[in-house]
Structures are given as C-alpha cells and as structure tokens.
Amino acid sequence: MTSTETPVGDPIEGLVGFTVVLRSAGLAVTTDRVAAFLSALDALDVTSRTQTYWAGRLTLCSDPDDLPRYDRAFEDWFTPPRGGGRTRIVDERKPPPPKLAALTPSTQGESDDEGTESTQVFTRASGNEVLRNRDLAELTPSEREHLRRLLALLRPELPTRRSRRLRPSRHGATDPGRTLRAALRDHGEMRHLRRRDQSRRPRRVVLLVDVSGSMEPYADALLRFAHVVVRRSPGTVEAFTLGTRLTRITRELRMRDADRALAAAGRAIPDWSGGTRLGEVMRAFVDRWGQRGAARRAVVVVFSDGWERGETELLGVQMSRLHRLAHKLVWVNPHAGKDGYAPVQGGIVAALPYLDDLLAGHSLATLEELLEVVRNA
Amino acid sequence: MNDRPAGPADSPAALAAALRSTGYLADDGLATATFLAMRMNRPLFCEGEPGTGKTALAQALAQVLGAKLIRLQCHDGIDASQALYDWDFPRQLLHLRALEATAGSGALDTEAVEASLYDPRFLLARPILEALQTTPSVLLIDEIDRADDEFEAFLLEVLTEHAVTIPEIGEIRATVPPLVVLTSNRTREVHDALKRRCLYLWLDHPDLAREIEILHSRLPGIPERLAAQVAGAVRALRQADLLKPPGVAETIDWARALQLVGANHLDVDSAAATLGAVLKYREDADRVRKQLDTLLAS
Numbered sequence: 001m002t003s004t005e006t007p008v009g010d011p012i013e014g015l016v017g018f019t020v021v022l023r024s025a026g027l028a029v030t031t032d033r034v035a036a037f038l039s040a041l042d043a044l045d046v047t048s049r050t051q052t053y054w055a056g057r058l059t060l061c062s063d064p065d066d067l068p069r070y071d072r073a074f075e076d077w078f079t080p081p082r083g084g085g086r087t088r089i090v091d092e093r094k095p096p097p098p099k100l101a102a103l104t105p106s107t108q109g110e111s112d113d114e115g116t117e118s119t120q121v122f123t124r125a126s127g128n129e130v131l132r133n134r135d136l137a138e139l140t141p142s143e144r145e146h147l148r149r150l151l152a153l154l155r156p157e158l159p160t161r162r163s164r165r166l167r168p169s170r171h172g173a174t175d176p177g178r179t180l181r182a183a184l185r186d187h188g189e190m191r192h193l194r195r196r197d198q199s200r201r202p203r204r205v206v207l208l209v210d211v212s213g214s215m216e217p218y219a220d221a222l223l224r225f226a227h228v229v230v231r232r233s234p235g236t237v238e239a240f241t242l243g244t245r246l247t248r249i250t251r252e253l254r255m256r257d258a259d260r261a262l263a264a265a266g267r268a269i270p271d272w273s274g275g276t277r278l279g280e281v282m283r284a285f286v287d288r289w290g291q292r293g294a295a296r297r298a299v300v301v302v303f304s305d306g307w308e309r310g311e312t313e314l315l316g317v318q319m320s321r322l323h324r325l326a327h328k329l330v331w332v333n334p335h336a337g338k339d340g341y342a343p344v345q346g347g348i349v350a351a352l353p354y355l356d357d358l359l360a361g362h363s364l365a366t367l368e369e370l371l372e373v374v375r376n377a
Numbered sequence: 378m379n380d381r382p383a384g385p386a387d388s389p390a391a392l393a394a395a396l397r398s399t400g401y402l403a404d405d406g407l408a409t410a411t412f413l414a415m416r417m418n419r420p421l422f423c424e425g426e427p428g429t430g431k432t433a434l435a436q437a438l439a440q441v442l443g444a445k446l447i448r449l450q451c452h453d454g455i456d457a458s459q460a461l462y463d464w465d466f467p468r469q470l471l472h473l474r475a476l477e478a479t480a481g482s483g484a485l486d487t488e489a490v491e492a493s494l495y496d497p498r499f500l501l502a503r504p505i506l507e508a509l510q511t512t513p514s515v516l517l518i519d520e521i522d523r524a525d526d527e528f529e530a531f532l533l534e535v536l537t538e539h540a541v542t543i544p545e546i547g548e549i550r551a552t553v554p555p556l557v558v559l560t561s562n563r564t565r566e567v568h569d570a571l572k573r574r575c576l577y578l579w580l581d582h583p584d585l586a587r588e589i590e591i592l593h594s595r596l597p598g599i600p601e602r603l604a605a606q607v608a609g610a611v612r613a614l615r616q617a618d619l620l621k622p623p624g625v626a627e628t629i630d631w632a633r634a635l636q637l638v639g640a641n642h643l644d645v646d647s648a649a650a651t652l653g654a655v656l657k658y659r660e661d662a663d664r665v666r667k668q669l670d671t672l673l674a675s
Contacts, residue, residue, distance in 0.1 A: 030573065033573060036417070036419070040413050040417060040576075043412070043416040043417060044389070044409065044412075050405055050409075051389070051409060054410070055409070055413070057406070057577075058406075058409065058410050058413060058576040058577055058578060059576060059577070061577050061579070062569060062573070062577050064424070064579050067579060163453070163454045164452075164453065164454045165456055176467065176470070177466055180466055180469055180470060180494075183473070184473075184487070184490070184491060185487075187487065188473050188474075188477050188490070201453075201525075235525070235526045251566070291620070291621075292562060292563060292564040293522065293523075293564025296564075
C-alpha cells in the first residue's frame with residue numbers, strides 16, 4: 001500500500017482499501033467477498049462504526065482464527081489517528097522464515113548433480129533399492145533430492161470403512177427404484193430383483209508430525225510424506241505438527257506442488273525445531289480436534305521419538321483418550337528401526353499401553369510398511 | 378426481500394427486539410448477521426462451541442418470521458435423496474399394477490405409463506425441497522460438518538439458485554427463498570466455496586450479564602441470586618480447563634435441575650447433587666467435585 005491518505009473522500013475507496021489491508025493481514029479476501037461486504041453495508045448504516053464492523057466481520061471472515069486479525073485491522077483502519085500523521089498501512093509482516101529451505105538440500109546440489117546425471121540414470125534401478133533402506137537422517141543432499149522424487153511416486157492407498165450409503169450391488173436388500181425402472185422397460189413385468197448394499201467410504205486418517213529439535217533430521221521427509229498422503233485424499237486426511245504447540249497444516253499441504261506446500265507449511269509452523277511438550281500438545285489436539293471429530297473412528301499416526309521433557313503422566317492420559325476415540329492408533333518412531341532399540345523413553349513408555357502398533361519409519365521402506373498398516377487398519 | 382413480512386426485518390435493532398420477545402437474546406453481531414441474511418438473501422453460517430445457541434437461533438428466527446422451521450440434520454453419508462426428494466416407490470408400483478389391471482388386453486403405452494409414474498403426487502419432498510416449496514420458511518441445515526464433501530458441493534447449487542432440478546419433472550424454484558441457517562461444530566473444516574456464499578457468524582459464550590439475562594428469559598421466576606450464582610459458577614468452570622466446557626444449554630439445564638431439586642441458591646451440596654446437568658465427563662466431574670468449595674467461592 002502506497003496510499004497514505006485518510007480514507008474520507010470516497011467511502012467505497014476507503015472500504016476497499018480496508019479489504020486490501022485485511023488481505024495483507026492474511027485473510028482470504030476474494031472479490032466476491034468484497035462485493036458482499038459492500039452490499040452488506042448498503043443494507044446497513046455505513047456511518048455506524050458497529051454496523052460497519054459487523055458487515056465486514058460477517059462477510060470477510062471465515063474462520064475463528066480470522067477474527068483477532070480482523071479486529072486489529074479494523075481498529076487500525078477506522079480509528080482516526082490521534083495527534084500527528086496517519087498510521088501507515090504497510091505490510092509489516094516479516095518475510096516467511098526460510099527454515100524449511102534450510103532443511104532441504106541446497107540448490108547448489110543440483111548443479112553438482114548435472115555432471116553425474118548420466119551415471120545416475122544408469123545406477124538408479126539399484127540405487128532405489130539401497131535408498132529405500134537408508135536412514136532418512138543420514139542422506140546426502142543428492143540422495144535427498146532423489147528421495148523426494150521417490151516420495152512423490154508413492155501412491156498410498158487409504159483405509160475404508162462401511163458406509164450407510166446404499167449402492168447398486170449384487171447382494172443386499174432389494175432396490176425398489178432400480179427394480180421398478182427395470183420393470184418399466186419390460187412393460188411392468190418384474191423379471192429381476194435389483195439389489196443395493198452398503199458401499200465403502202474412505203476412513204479418516206490423521207497424521208501428527210513431531211517437528212521438535214530432536215526430530216529435525218526426519219521432519220522434512222516426514223512432511224513430504226504427509227503431503228503425498230494428504231494429496232491422495234484431501235478430504236479425509238488431516239495433518240498437524242507437534243512442537244511447543246499444535247499447528248494444523250492440512251490446508252497448506254493440500255497444494256499440488258510439494259515444494260510450495262512445504263514452504264507454506266513451514267510458514268504455518270511457528271515452533272520449528274523447538275522443544276516439545278508432547279503431553280500438552282496432544283491434549284490440545286484431542287481437545288480441539290480429536291474429540292470434536294477429526295480423530296473419531298480415524299486411523300491416527302503419531303510421528304515422534306517420544307522425547308518428553310515434561311511429565312509423562314499427562315501424555316499417558318491423552319493417549320488413552322485418543323485410543324478411545326480412534327479406530328487405530330499407530331506410533332512411528334524413527335529410532336525404533338535402529339539396532340538395540342528398546343522403547344524406554346519416557347513418552348513412549350507412557351503411550352505404549354494405548355498403541356495398536358509401534359513402527360520404525362526411518363526409511364522409505366519403513367514408510368511404505370506404514371502405509372500398508374494404515375491401509376489395512 | 379420486499380415480499381418478506383415487514384416489521385422485524387426493518388433494522389438490526391428491530392430484529393433483536395423481535396428475537397428478544399421469543400426469549401432469544403441477540404447481541405449486536407447476531408442481530409446484524411440475521412438482519413443481513415434476510416436482506417441479502419444469503420445463508421447464515423453459524424460456527425461456535427457446542428451449546429452457544431446455534432440451533433436455537435434458527436428456532437427463534439422461525440418464530441419471529443412466523444415461518445415454518447424445516448430442519449435437516451446432517452450425518453455421515455447423507456445424500457441428495459435424504460435431503461432433497463425421493464420417489465415413493467411402493468405407491469408407484471401400486472399405480473403400475475392398477476394400470477395393468479385396468480388396461481385389459483391391450484398393450485400399455487410405455488411412454489404414457491412412465492409419464493404417469495413420475496407425477497408430482499409420487500414425489501416425497503425431503504427437507505430442502507420442502508423448504509423451497511413452503512413460504513415462508515426457515516431451513517436449518519444442522520451440523521453440516523458431519524456431512525461429507527460431496528454433500529457440501531451439492532448444497533452450493535441449492536443455496537445460490539434456490540432451485541432444484543428433478544429430471545422427470547423439471548425445475549422447482551422457490552417463489553420466496555427460505556432463510557437458511559447452517560450450523561457447524563468445527564469437527565472438520567467446511568469448504569471455503571460454501572463459506573464464501575454465506576455470512577459467517579462465530580458464536581462465543583455470552584458474557585456474565587447476558588448469561589444471567591438468558592437464564593431469566595428461559596426460566597421465568599428463577600431467583601435472582603440463583604441465576605447469578607449459576608452463571609458465575611459456569612463461567613468459572615469454563616476457565617477450569619475441562620474436557621468439555623459447559624455451554625449455555627448446560628447453564629440452563631443446571632439452573633433448571635437446581636430448581637427441580639428445590640434449591641434456591643447454589644451451595645456445595647446442591648451443586649454436587651446436580652453436577653451431572655452441567656458436566657458430561659467423569660474426569661471433569663471428579664476434578665470439579667474435589668474443588669467445589671473454591672469454585673463456588675469465586
């Protein structure tokens with residue numbers, strides 16, 4: 001925004017300016033929403049501050065998270081400046097931190113690869129096999145690049161459950177509608193009974209990815225994995241990150257392009273590679289999402305090393321709640337694939353009684369195994 | 378809309394007053410939202426914690442407008458035939474047999490038979506079709522977050538066109554579009570395409586004064602002291618980090634339960650006896666029971 005004038009002249013201009021500020025504050029303000037805002041004001045009293053406030057809030061917001069941002073922008077825009085110059089409207093948000101880019105291989109890696117492109121193609125067939133079993137934390141940049149491509153090739157099959165919806169079928173109860181239509185073609189003679197039966201519907205899958213410091217080497221690959229799974233069935237897969245707080249990243253991961261999706265998810269995660277308080281974060285998940293419906297009868301997968309700094313008792317309670325809500329509760333611990341691993345970390349010990357499965361997930365092969373477990377859940 | 382009954386729809390304040398007369402207390406935002414929903418002919422999308430009065434709003438609106446309330450409860454796997462219309466197959470079959478019986482020896486004309494089968498009298502109107510055909514009406518689409526994506530996509534058309542097309546009959550269009558209220562408990566994110574066509578209303582728990590007022594309006598004759606105590610205690614419970622914080626519905630339930638057991642004020646004994654009306658988890662009840670006296674002192 002370059003405009004530094006007070007929005008008094010043309011009210012429409014001022015109002016549209018307000019929507020621009022909202023957009024830069026992160027609200028999804030589309031043209032039709034702006035149009036709705038203006039026609040709402042048309043029906044109301046545009047000189048009333050309260051009515052202007054509500055006209056905007058009702059038409060331009062779409063999520064409880066939008067409300068504080070809306071309130072702040074409204075306050076900034078419609079409160080006359082006290083004393084000196086008008087508050088400037090500039091996008092003061094910091095550019096998104098490039099944390100995720102730092103985790104992914106540097107772009108110089110690509111130029112490195114170019115020289116060896118032909119040999120790489122040559123060795124790929126056997127290379128895939130080796131890479132599948134490599135620990136994700138120990139990959140070189142070019143192997144990471146290769147792994148990304150392999151991850152993008154995954155075609156996860158998601159679990160299903162019986163639905164109440166009836167579909168034409170060979171078995172089940174008679175379907176009067178189809179029977180009647182068939183009879184009609186035979187001049188009212190019922191020659192065959194048509195039947196219908198319950199169909200299969202996708203079962204919800206919830207992915208909870210720990211992005212705390214101790215999981216950092218795996219976070220990038222696991223988020224890419226989550227992206228592949230979310231993209232496969234955007235309506236039925238939910239993804240969250242666990243750190244010092246809970247962040248829902250489903251919306252970001254729905255983007256088609258993996259790199260853009262991950263960059264967006266990276267911006268959404270405020271606590272990248274910080275600490276964990278697994279118990280508290282799990283409680284936030286069960287309270288806000290799990291109990292309400294996201295985890296109900298779903299397959300819930302927790303990706304974490306179970307490193308819990310706080311009391312593990314809370315984590316145990318939350319896992320037992322989650323266990324009661326979910327259809328299957330699976331824990332994926334990258335360290336579980338290593339030799340001599342024993343589930344002794346405090347977090348894992350507390351969670352263990354409530355798990356249906358404890359898997360490794362430190363390599364592509366083990367992630368494929370996980371997909372198999374999820375599909376058959 | 379011009380053809381809506383004049384009166385409550387003249388201004389948000391008039392509407393709030395009309396809602397108040399039905400016992401529903403609307404604040405500025407809610408009154409403006411419902412007013413705009415009527416004026417702009419847009420569905421009202423209500424989201425908020427369970428028990429903040431989303432469903433009650435639709436009921437109150439129907440009462441204010443003198444309209445029929447038609448309710449569609451969404452659930453997993455709901456589809457068009459449960460929401461829109463269905464054909465009455467048994468009666469169609471019966472009709473077919475009757476035709477055969479009266480046709481004598483001559484062969485039936487298939488086309489004529491088919492046309493007579495898809496007569497509007499064999500059409501079973503489900504909530505949405507019923508709402509389009511009833512004037513005036515309030516259509517409550519309850520807990521849309523329980524339905525699946527396909528159903529949302531299907532609603533888009535109905536909500537913007539106020540018309541449905543039945544292949545065998547043609548288009549059925551509402552003469553006066555129904556006032557549509559959608560509710561969601563946020564168990565799942567509803568698609569933005571649907572939200573964009575609606576007015577978005579986020580309902581919070583009311584403040585203390587308003588909640589006391591709600592108690593008085595819902596339970597006429599409740600002692601002043603009891604209402605204030607119950608509202609205050611519920612407020613404290615909401616801050617007590619429970620699995621399921623009580624909503625307004627629970628506040629009313631609790632006050633009613635206390636009156637039924639003959640308590641005219643809230644103390645540790647009466648609270649303990651009626652705690653089931655307000656807390657719905659054993660863990661919550663256990664925790665609260667232990668610290669009832671501190672809770673009631675606040």
